[in-house]
Amino acid sequence: MGIPNRDEMEGKFDRAKGTVKDKMGKAMGDRRLEDEGQAERAGGRMQEGYGKARRKVGEAIKDMGDAVGR
Numbered sequence: 001m002g003i004p005n006r007d008e009m010e011g012k013f014d015r016a017k018g019t020v021k022d023k024m025g026k027a028m029g030d031r032r033l034e035d036e037g038q039a040e041r042a043g044g045r046m047q048e049g050y051g052k053a054r055r056k057v058g059e060a061i062k063d064m065g066d067a068v069g070r
Contacts, residue, residue, distance in 0.1 A: 005055050011048025015041050 025034025
């Protein structure tokens with residue numbers, strides 16, 4: 001596994017932030033905050049997935065370049 005890229009890191013941060021908002025919303029009975037947290041968590045998952053896919057493609061291209069260079 002390579003080093004996480006910016007999208008992966010931002011996605012992880014958004015997921016964590018969304019989890020906190022979701023839990024705070026549930027604890028305070030604030031449905032709007034809870035919904036906002038769930039949406040932020042889902043967006044973070046998508047961004048993290050995009051970042052992972054981008055990294056995997058980059059690694060595959062590098063591996064192909066290495067194989068051709070042999």
